[in-house]
Amino acid sequence: MPDRPLVVVSNRGPLSFAIDDAGDLVTRKAGGGLATTVGGALAGTGTLWVAGALDEADRRAAEGGTVEAEGFNVQLLSLDADTYRAYYDVIANGTLWFLHHGLWDTPRRPRFDRHWWAAWERFREVNQAFAAQLADCAPKDALVLVQDYHLPLVGPALSAARPDVATVHFSHTPFASPDALRVLPDEVAGELLRGMAGHGACGFHSARWARAFDQCCQEVLGASPTTFVSPAAADADDIRAVAASAGCTDARATLEELVGGRRLIVRVDRIELSKNIVRGFLAFDELLATKPHWRGEVVFGAFVYPSREGLAEYQAYRQEVEAVIERVNARWSTPEWTPIVYDPTDDFARSIAALQLAEVLLVNPVRDGLNLVAKEGPIVNERDGVLALSRESGVWDELGDAALGLHPFDISGTAQTLHRALAMPAGERRDRAERLRALATARTPSDWLADLVAAGTAAAD
Amino acid sequence: MPDRPLVVVSNRGPLSFAIDDAGDLVTRKAGGGLATTVGGALAGTGTLWVAGALDEADRRAAEGGTVEAEGFNVQLLSLDADTYRAYYDVIANGTLWFLHHGLWDTPRRPRFDRHWWAAWERFREVNQAFAAQLADCAPKDALVLVQDYHLPLVGPALSAARPDVATVHFSHTPFASPDALRVLPDEVAGELLRGMAGHGACGFHSARWARAFDQCCQEVLGASPTTFVSPAAADADDIRAVAASAGCTDARATLEELVGGRRLIVRVDRIELSKNIVRGFLAFDELLATKPHWRGEVVFGAFVYPSREGLAEYQAYRQEVEAVIERVNARWSTPEWTPIVYDPTDDFARSIAALQLAEVLLVNPVRDGLNLVAKEGPIVNERDGVLALSRESGVWDELGDAALGLHPFDISGTAQTLHRALAMPAGERRDRAERLRALATARTPSDWLADLVAAGTAAAD
Numbered sequence: 001m002p003d004r005p006l007v008v009v010s011n012r013g014p015l016s017f018a019i020d021d022a023g024d025l026v027t028r029k030a031g032g033g034l035a036t037t038v039g040g041a042l043a044g045t046g047t048l049w050v051a052g053a054l055d056e057a058d059r060r061a062a063e064g065g066t067v068e069a070e071g072f073n074v075q076l077l078s079l080d081a082d083t084y085r086a087y088y089d090v091i092a093n094g095t096l097w098f099l100h101h102g103l104w105d106t107p108r109r110p111r112f113d114r115h116w117w118a119a120w121e122r123f124r125e126v127n128q129a130f131a132a133q134l135a136d137c138a139p140k141d142a143l144v145l146v147q148d149y150h151l152p153l154v155g156p157a158l159s160a161a162r163p164d165v166a167t168v169h170f171s172h173t174p175f176a177s178p179d180a181l182r183v184l185p186d187e188v189a190g191e192l193l194r195g196m197a198g199h200g201a202c203g204f205h206s207a208r209w210a211r212a213f214d215q216c217c218q219e220v221l222g223a224s225p226t227t228f229v230s231p232a233a234a235d236a237d238d239i240r241a242v243a244a245s246a247g248c249t250d251a252r253a254t255l256e257e258l259v260g261g262r263r264l265i266v267r268v269d270r271i272e273l274s275k276n277i278v279r280g281f282l283a284f285d286e287l288l289a290t291k292p293h294w295r296g297e298v299v300f301g302a303f304v305y306p307s308r309e310g311l312a313e314y315q316a317y318r319q320e321v322e323a324v325i326e327r328v329n330a331r332w333s334t335p336e337w338t339p340i341v342y343d344p345t346d347d348f349a350r351s352i353a354a355l356q357l358a359e360v361l362l363v364n365p366v367r368d369g370l371n372l373v374a375k376e377g378p379i380v381n382e383r384d385g386v387l388a389l390s391r392e393s394g395v396w397d398e399l400g401d402a403a404l405g406l407h408p409f410d411i412s413g414t415a416q417t418l419h420r421a422l423a424m425p426a427g428e429r430r431d432r433a434e435r436l437r438a439l440a441t442a443r444t445p446s447d448w449l450a451d452l453v454a455a456g457t458a459a460a461d
Numbered sequence: 462m463p464d465r466p467l468v469v470v471s472n473r474g475p476l477s478f479a480i481d482d483a484g485d486l487v488t489r490k491a492g493g494g495l496a497t498t499v500g501g502a503l504a505g506t507g508t509l510w511v512a513g514a515l516d517e518a519d520r521r522a523a524e525g526g527t528v529e530a531e532g533f534n535v536q537l538l539s540l541d542a543d544t545y546r547a548y549y550d551v552i553a554n555g556t557l558w559f560l561h562h563g564l565w566d567t568p569r570r571p572r573f574d575r576h577w578w579a580a581w582e583r584f585r586e587v588n589q590a591f592a593a594q595l596a597d598c599a600p601k602d603a604l605v606l607v608q609d610y611h612l613p614l615v616g617p618a619l620s621a622a623r624p625d626v627a628t629v630h631f632s633h634t635p636f637a638s639p640d641a642l643r644v645l646p647d648e649v650a651g652e653l654l655r656g657m658a659g660h661g662a663c664g665f666h667s668a669r670w671a672r673a674f675d676q677c678c679q680e681v682l683g684a685s686p687t688t689f690v691s692p693a694a695a696d697a698d699d700i701r702a703v704a705a706s707a708g709c710t711d712a713r714a715t716l717e718e719l720v721g722g723r724r725l726i727v728r729v730d731r732i733e734l735s736k737n738i739v740r741g742f743l744a745f746d747e748l749l750a751t752k753p754h755w756r757g758e759v760v761f762g763a764f765v766y767p768s769r770e771g772l773a774e775y776q777a778y779r780q781e782v783e784a785v786i787e788r789v790n791a792r793w794s795t796p797e798w799t800p801i802v803y804d805p806t807d808d809f810a811r812s813i814a815a816l817q818l819a820e821v822l823l824v825n826p827v828r829d830g831l832n833l834v835a836k837e838g839p840i841v842n843e844r845d846g847v848l849a850l851s852r853e854s855g856v857w858d859e860l861g862d863a864a865l866g867l868h869p870f871d872i873s874g875t876a877q878t879l880h881r882a883l884a885m886p887a888g889e890r891r892d893r894a895e896r897l898r899a900l901a902t903a904r905t906p907s908d909w910l911a912d913l914v915a916a917g918t919a920a921a922d
Binding site for chain 2 (some may be wrong): 013044102103104105106107108110111112113114115177178179180183184185186197212230273274276278279286289318320329366367392407409410412413
């Protein structure tokens with residue numbers, strides 16, 4: 001254990017709250033990539049975790065002070081709904097997420113109008129509020145691990161109030177290049193970079209994102225921040241436990257029946273602009289058009305589920321995803337065969353079942369901080385599944401050698417990669433799957449946490 | 462005059478052809494930024510100019526060999542319509558333009574599918590065909606000045622066939638950053654960079670674009686190309702002649718009547734995704750919303766005319782431009798006052814009249830190689846007009862000090878810049894207008910041409 005007591009802070013905490021029919025507060029473990037990554041390393045350690053109160057049930061939980069449940073000690077920061085929407089929907093998800101993933105349709109978006117500037121003020125206030133809460137509750141000489149793009153401004157405000165406290169910021173997203181950063185107004189870009197660089201150290205999943213952040217700081221601030229690289233790990237024990245569950249066994253039987261002995265391509269993703277879901281289906285369409293012998297022989301299992309539906313862009317993207325599925329299925333279906341099997345239910349056990357059975361796992365984001373599913377797949381897969389992996393994902397650094405690489409905008413190239421994966425001789429599949437498994441389990445969530453602690457401790461000394 | 466005989470090559474030539482009612486070929490001077498920039502320096506010099514045959518009349522002109530008219534000697538390269546469409550619409554305008562201006566809506570575009578790859582082959586063929594024609598017609602030891610993003614692959618092919626010939630490539634667009642270039646498939650990015658770097662020297666309007674090209678070459682090719690920076694100049698004599706024409710005088714009278722003694726903001730642009738027309742109107746809307754004293758007092762003259770309507774993106778953008786004009790006018794109009802006066806006619810004399818009368822000239826591109834209108838405005842303006850200029854335009858390097866800067870995505874900031882321009886004291890307006898005029902006429906088209914010749918000659922020696 002580290003010398004300094006740890007505190008974690010993130011927008012979404014490791015517990016989710018609900019109010020039951022009797023009006024009582026019910027607590028359970030939350031889902032989501034960050035909760036899994038960070039939670040896997042922290043559950044049972046007694047570490048204090050500060051998170052935002054996202055809805056009515058959370059706000060009620062916040063009133064009770066620290067909640068102890070599922071091995072976590074959680075304090076929730078209460079925010080009113082309008083402030084939260086401005087901070088979360090408009091700035092974090094509607095601006096910074098788009099910035100770091102390069103998702104903007106620049107002739108149209110972003111629009112920094114007076115409504116946006118008002119939301120930016122709310123974002124700053126929420127970051128200040130998190131800092132104030134931490135200043136209040138962090139133990140003496142604590143090391144505070146600030147998680148992700150929602151909270152870039154916490155470190156400097158916290159250090160000003162509590163010079164004894166050390167801080168680390170970790171980004172689970174990519175980071176914008178200096179050229180892309182110019183889309184932000186100067187004062188916003190400056191405050192964002194100064195905020196992040198004002199932590200003891202800034203961590204990223206890939207050296208590429210750390211380098212981009214460093215280049216931005218050099219160009220805008222004229223100084224290099226302290227950075228480190230530490231790719232997150234999948235929680236192998238946790239997903240193996242899910243794989244052994246009855247829910248997973250049932251889902252697996254259902255899926256096997258649907259596939260009916262055909263070859264199986266799988267993707268598991270939130271319906272997220274950066275995940276490149278539409279081009280994945282267009283590549284499958286081109287595969288069927290150009291390699292007719294796969295018609296009737298392959299099923300594409302698309303386990304993609306709605307996300308961030310409070311943003312119009314995500315609603316539109318979901319419609320496009322569903323439209324392209326309909327188009328591809330209308331073009332190629334036969335009475336015996338549906339090319340794309342689409343299930344929009346967010347069901348982790350069903351996703352794990354699909355990852356077990358996949359002969360090809362397609363992970364083709366246009367840009368991704370890491371992409372944890374590319375590690376989860378090989379851990380549970382039982383078919384020597386081939387990983388078709390975008391070189392624009394952070395996890396490419398670790399898994400690229402054992403995966404088949406693809407260029408996310410190249411639909412023809414992706415179709416060829418799918419063909420190569422399906423046609424791969426058994427020996428090569430086995431060999432690659434073994435290497436993938438070894439690479440995917442080479443690090444644990446505790447290794448990741450240890451890197452953050454080491455970086456924060458070194459920076460504070 | 463240089464030692465080496467000059468040849469210019471560009472997609473669009475300095476002459477435009479039509480077939481009259483009697484079936485005869487009629488020749489006149491062509492419009493467009495490049496023809497103006499390059500033509501201003503070359504007219505009457507007898508320099509050979511090779512260009513593409515864009516339509517039926519051009520193809521008939523191509524059959525006749527070299528055409529001498531309007532002071533130019535033009536040879537047209539005949540291309541069949543399908544090949545031309547693939548080369549021009551799909552690759553040059555639909556891919557490379559979007560790449561260099563950062564216009565892609567990455568979750569959706571680009572899509573490098575098999576139709577795109579077939580178009581890329583056509584693009585390569587057209588570049589080879591230009592190189593072959595030049596190899597055939599260039600005088601011994603000629604210096605060939607290759608113009609713009611349509612023809613990046615000409616240099617190496619030409620040099621292979623004609624080692625005596627020297628080449629220069631000049632980009633009238635911005636250039637992609639290394640991060641943005643990753644959107645292209647590797648082999649395409651490599652061929653593009655090797656093609657351009659295979660010219661004796663590569664020129665750009667701004668040091669920023671030259672640096673981006675250099676960074677791309679270093680990252681992808683591992684070597685630095687020879688670059689130079691030479692911003693193009695407006696042809697002051699030519700536009701002053703238009704300003705003195707009867708057409709301009711008439712247009713000016715019409716516009717003065719429309720404006721009715723109110724203050725006048727002007728923009729003159731193709732309806733082009735990179736020109737940021739919609740956000741310009743949204744900024745005007747925010748100005749009227751936040752500074753009520755300008756209501757009824759200011760007219761925004763929008764002389765924006767359709768462009769590239771063969772591309773669906775441009776048709777959609779035109780609809781958005783017209784919709785926002787309608788919305789702003791519906792919101793603020795009174796019986797006596799229409800806030801935005803919109804005229805989609807492409808009429809150079811009318812545009813010059815508007816530039817003469819403008820009290821504020823809005824030039825707010827999201828990204829622009831140069832933006833010649835920012836130089837043309839100050840040359841003819843008679844109202845000590847203020848230039849509200851995007852810092853993302855290439856011309857920012859030359860005019861930024863005398864202009865009011867704006868950030869193209871910042872609608873609130875742009876509204877404040879418009880307010881500041883309208884409210885500027887007469888003394889400061891006069892001072893800035895004088896400096897703008899001096900800066901805008903500091904260089905001539907001949908200076909620009911001399912830079913290309915010097916760079917090409919130096920590289921060949």
